Amino acid sequence: MRVSVRKGLKGLLILGGLYTLTQFLRFCLPCRQPSQGAGEPVTVLVRDGWRVSADVPLVFVGGVPRSGTTLMRVMLDAHPAVRCGEETRVVPRLLGLKLGWAPEKEGVSTKVLDRAVTAFLLQIIAGHGEPAPLLCNKDPFTLKSAKYLAHLFPNSKFLLMLRDGRAAVYSMISRRVTIGGFDLSSYRDCLAKWSRATQAMLTQCTQVGSKRCLAVSYERLVLHPRSTLQTVLKFLGLPWHEGVLHHEEAIGRPGGVSLSKTERSTDQVMRPVNLEALTRWVGHIPPDVMADMDAIAPMLGRLGYDPRANPPNYGQPDPQVLNNTQRVLRGDFKTPVAGIHLKGRPLTSMKGSQTER
């Protein structure tokens, strides 16, 4: 009997030892990391203990300029869980610089370069505004690098704003919005460039995949804001919030919409969603360009805009939008409303056109 007890005890001890061994081995595995921590996601300290990693949820809003990118981002900004903020201007420039770097010719590997680019972008995107559960960045041309950004930021999503190219081009020419590579004296040139840029971004969007990139039509957004935003918020995994339909009430408020005096769409997004800009372009495009429209801008037809219809039937607006448009036309939003201000300073003069025909 003594022998078996002894044996039993020894057996238990051995079992216990084996058990603790396996437990500790399990703890040990995470320690075996590559020497320079290259496996860890890039993390930056933005300010006062606010740390942001590369795997943070992010949304990039973009498209060809004058396609409703600012409207989309301010509507998202009105949602308490999202913060986009103004165009950073430097994000697309760094991406452009990076495109010109061939890894074999440089002294650093692609992996290290990618980490450095990630760190820079995180600091800018996070640092230029307030914290929020979902950070967002709106710089129109970033969607040309959607695939690369999707690789750098594994939890990022993309919103590609699409619009009738004729309307976008009319807007940039009539408002004289300088865009690199677009010759503002020629509708033909701008439409061709619009088509090419749209195609490039759509290709990137498709490659990123429908789970991470959603193309949104500007016309659908202004005609049916509720249903369109429902789709967008569902895509982003966010709960619905009525505030997104009244972004004009959240301007200048903390947690709301921050606008830049120098951005070209500021005067427009200060007003509620309306139909003013939908068909302004009609009658302004030179007849020779109109005749060759399909050849100049093949993306028009591919996106579902009839190149020969001036204008196409975009659809019937929701009643609320109709109401907003009437108020805007009446002049309700011409002068700054008391309480609405940009960045804590009262509005002085606003550049930008009023309703012109």
Added chain:
Amino acid sequence: MVMMGKLKQNLLVACLVISSVTVFYLGRHAMECHHRIEERSSQPGVLLGGSLGSSTVLRGSRPRGHNLSAPFVYNKDMPLVFIGGVPRSGTTLMRAMLDAHPEVRCGEETRVIPRILAMKQMWSRSGREKMRLDEAGVTDEVLDAAMQAFLLEIIVKHGEPANFLCNKDPFALKSLSYLAKIFPHAKFVLMIRDGRASVHSMISRKVTIAGFDLGSYRDCLTKWNRAIETMYTQCLEASDKCLPVHYEQLVLHPEKWMRTLLKFLDIPWNEAVLHHEELIGKAGGVSLSKVERSTDQVIKPVNVEALSKWVGKIPADVLRDMPVIAPMLSRLGYDPHANPPNYGRPDPKVLDNTRRVFKGEFQLPEFLREQSQSTTATVWQRAHMTCSQQHCIFRRLQRNLTPVRGSSQHATQSQTRHRWTEEDIQ
């Protein structure tokens, strides 16, 4: 039966002892691992120097020989070293000698650092752009934090860890003042060289440098002047954070200058910095790039071969206008009319190195040879062919060591000097 039982018992006890010892050891290791993981995800108490404002927290393993239980955190307050200057001024030699120090790692040129610095400079220069950026919330603070993050990731991750991290990209020092601002504990080493030598080097070796027209000595000297003026001004402004080092003095008196340099950088002395050629390609030593243009030179020990190669190669009209084309020459202590100026007399060790180099002792190792090694080969062949004989070596040294006034006329004075240098060497 009893004997067997006792044996079994002892065996079991022995097994138990061994297994408990192993468990204990593994357990301790696991605890360390666990602590390391916890510290990695913990708060900024770990940041070195308690930096205020934005900084990047990067983590990596400590270099060998250090306590592995604490993470190695990188941030903007670390003691970085930036080496730069106009290309062909000895920047690679300087970084190779520092790399030979066991506690320092510079590594190859990154090439991306000067480009992002130039881009940042463009944004800051335009008042209108600065206003637009401020309106967008992209203030100086945010931009600086982003630049720090980018630069740190590159500098820290593109080579092995070390106590003193260093970066060598010649034109990065065009932003010396800015770097000094965003990295408050960084130090700078500005390599200065006789512009005529630098320009001859880039033209004869066909080293493409943006903005330099390799077809014109005049243009290159003008651009050299502008570049070195910018960097030198910033170096003076940074006062005790920047040390200007003359290439000629470094190769003539390496020990004196490396001692000065290491003292300036607060790095303890190590003899290895005087024998960088022995540490090429070794772990913890000097890592060289196949594509960099000075690789074939820095594999050799410090020598005076390149000091006065430029003499007789500069067109006469350029020589004549030299003080006007390149006023920085005299500001930096180089007589614009002397071809060459008297740079000084080399230390005996350097003389010895030079002799060995002329004998052809140092060849480019296999692992550094590129596909297109024809240029390197021809350079080598040329050096070999012109100086395989004893008297040729002396002639070369003599040119290096003795000044010639006015236009280069060594032939007339060869007789007397020849004797002097022979005695000198023997």
